[in-house]
Amino acid sequence: MADMPETNVPTVSLGSIFLAFFKIGSFAFGGVYSMLAFFERELVEKRKWLTHEEYLESVAIGQMTPGPPIVNTGICIGYKLRRVGGALVTVAGQAFTGTVVAVLLAVFYVKTKDNLLLRSVMKGVGAAVVGLLLSIIYKMAIKTVTDYRAGFFTVSAFVALAAFKINPICLIIASGIIGYAVYAGKK
Amino acid sequence: MALLQFCWILIYVNALTIGGGFVMLPMLQKEFVEKHHWITNQEFIDALAIGQVTPGPLTVMNAFIGYKIHGLTGAILAMVSSYLPCIIIVTLVARFYYKYKESGIVSSSFRGIKAAVIGLLASVAITLGSTSIIDPKTLGIAVISFAVIAFTKVEPTFIIIGAGVIGAFYL
Numbered sequence: 001m002a003d004m005p006e007t008n009v010p011t012v013s014l015g016s017i018f019l020a021f022f023k024i025g026s027f028a029f030g031g032v033y034s035m036l037a038f039f040e041r042e043l044v045e046k047r048k049w050l051t052h053e054e055y056l057e058s059v060a061i062g063q064m065t066p067g068p069p070i071v072n073t074g075i076c077i078g079y080k081l082r083r084v085g086g087a088l089v090t091v092a093g094q095a096f097t098g099t100v101v102a103v104l105l106a107v108f109y110v111k112t113k114d115n116l117l118l119r120s121v122m123k124g125v126g127a128a129v130v131g132l133l134l135s136i137i138y139k140m141a142i143k144t145v146t147d148y149r150a151g152f153f154t155v156s157a158f159v160a161l162a163a164f165k166i167n168p169i170c171l172i173i174a175s176g177i178i179g180y181a182v183y184a185g186k187k
Numbered sequence: 188m189a190l191l192q193f194c195w196i197l198i199y200v201n202a203l204t205i206g207g208g209f210v211m212l213p214m215l216q217k218e219f220v221e222k223h224h225w226i227t228n229q230e231f232i233d234a235l236a237i238g239q240v241t242p243g244p245l246t247v248m249n250a251f252i253g254y255k256i257h258g259l260t261g262a263i264l265a266m267v268s269s270y271l272p273c274i275i276i277v278t279l280v281a282r283f284y285y286k287y288k289e290s291g292i293v294s295s296s297f298r299g300i301k302a303a304v305i306g307l308l309a310s311v312a313i314t315l316g317s318t319s320i321i322d323p324k325t326l327g328i329a330v331i332s333f334a335v336i337a338f339t340k341v342e343p344t345f346i347i348i349g350a351g352v353i354g355a356f357y358l
Contacts, residue, residue, distance in 0.1 A: 025243040057284065064293065065280050067201050067273030068208045068244040075277040087278050091270045098243030099250045103262045105237050106254035117355055124328055124354020126232045126319030128347050131332025132239065133312040136209050138337045140305050150302035158306030161213065168213040168307050172203050172300055179299015184291050 012049055012081050014089045020047065021074055021093030035070045039077075049081060071095070149182055190257050190264065193225070197249060197268035202276065206301050208238075208245030213307035215249075216314065225256050228318040235315075240344050246270070324358060 024038055036059060044055050058080070062073030074094050078086035112118050145151050153175055160166045196218045204211040212235070219225050226234070234255070238248025246269045253265030280287050287293060320326050332346050 027242065058281075060288075061277065061280055061284060063206070064287075064297065065273070065277050066203060066205050067270070067277070068204075068246055069206070071244050071246070071270065072273055072277045075274055076281045079278045079281045084274075084278060087274055091274060094243055095247065095266055095270065096243075098241040098247035099262070099266050101241045102237055102247045102250040103254050103259065105241070106251045106262065109233065109237075109251075110255065120356075120358045121351040121354045122229075122233055122236075123319070123321075123325060123358040124350040124352070125236045125347055126229070126315075127325035127328035127354075128332040128350030129232050129236050129239070130312060130316045130319055131329040131334075132336055132343050132346065133209075133212075133235075133308065133315065134329070134333045135337035135343075137305055137308050137312060138333075140206075140209075140301075140308070144301050144305060150298070153299050153302035154306040154309075156306065157303035158309050161307050162310040162313060168217050169199070169203060171303060171307060172214070175299040175303035176296035177299075179302075180292055180296045183295035183298045185295075 012086075014082055014085055017078055017081060017086055018089045018093045020049075021078075021090045022096055023093075024074070025094035026097040036073070039070075039073065043077060050077060054080060153179070189223075189225075190261065192223070193253070193256060193261065194264050194268040197265060198272055201246075201269050202272035205297055206304065209308060210304050211246075213304075213311045215252075216311050219252065226252060228315060230255060232315055232319055236347055240347050328353065 020042060024035070024042060027038075040052075040055060043049050044052055050058070055077070058073050058076040059069075061076045062069045062071075065072050071091060071094055074090035075087045078088070078090035080086070082089070109118075141154070145154055157171050157175060160171055161168055196215075200211050200214045200218070203214065216228075216231055220228055220231050230252075234248040234251045235245075237251045238245040241247050246266075249265040249269045250262040253261035253263070255261075257264070316329070320329055328350050332350060335341050335346055336343050
């Protein structure tokens, strides 16, 4: 059944897994790559909970499964260390600080929504968010749209949503099915 | 009932989110803003900004939206619903990794999805842009943010905070 090799490290306690991921979730801001480097340093080099190869495998699994890749990498590492309990604890640790901060900000936001200064701040922020989105699109596009087939997927999805208002969930499922038909058997 | 529906949306959207937190945005915007009218485009943009400036994954924005809709219960259930599908799917994949890797079904489907998502995100960027870009100043902020994030290594978090500071003084 389990075709994943067992790890040979001594059992790590759930509490220490939580703390490690709490630290990762609290102090590692920003991009995927800085987070992944942080993981490697904390878990492979400092704590020696898993080997470099096991770590790379977890990163690969994190990227090929639905959900945020970093969280998924953590789930995979937690699962290797302590099965489902370990997986749950990594998510709780990684999401803890962000969730608490987001809820505090939400409380503040709901209370001061009509404050003029906050409105001005959020105007600036809103414009920057659009710039951020565009830069994400740009970075994803130069990595993913490398041939006419990928370009076809991108353009059709855009037109289907922007002009025809087709539900994005249907579009994602449809592009998965068409993707299989187009790319299956090709490398 | 609305709370249950909210959780259910987060569960299936996260189960379909392949390749990063940003992929969930077109689906969430459609469901939360356009279909159910639980939040406005403006609030969606604010949530996205919060998700970006808080430490940890972008998914944290769902806690913000959950709080906005249903208070603290909404925030907690939002996080549980967002991560539940990930935990189930990833632990299953970790168990059967080698079989999963060999099966072309997943990798070839993902290639289609990853390319399509770029188009979906572009469409959402236009929708959100028409809400938040309202004059030459906001257009300027958007253009500069794009250029800095796309072509330098500056953390997006600082750009968003900086834009907020500029907003406080000039907008």
